[in-house]
């Protein structure tokens with residue numbers, strides 16, 4: 001799996017699925033994934049507002065995170081990603 005920064009979001013390529021993180025889950029709690037201490041201890045809860053800040057610049061919101069992604073600077077694209085993720089519940093299934 002490649003993991004190069006790109007302006008095009010590729011969340012779905014992530015094995016543990018970014019989609020499951022937008023159900024207001026607490027950061028660093030997805031079972032079976034080894035997070036960085038920075039992420040695990042961030043105390044963040046993934047509300048749409050937090051996710052918007054995070055996606056703008058992950059390393060600013062969570063210094064030393066191992067999510068090496070420079071951020072999605074285009075506000076409209078961020079809103080679209082978040083709206084997409086919000087369609088899914090914590091189980092990864094579509095809500096309706």
Ligand code: HEM
Nearest residue numbers: 003009010011018021027028029035036039065066067069
């Ligand atoms: C727009 C697309 C993306 C979204 C919406 C996204 C979202 C997230 C979120 C919400 C987390 C925190 C997960 C949690 O606390 O359970 C996370 C972590 C992570 N993401 Fe992304 N991500 C994206 C793109 C990427 C890309 C392209 C990569 C790889 C180049 C990546 C690599 C990682 C890694 C390694 C972590 C774990 C961070 C840590 O433990 O410090 N992500 N991502």
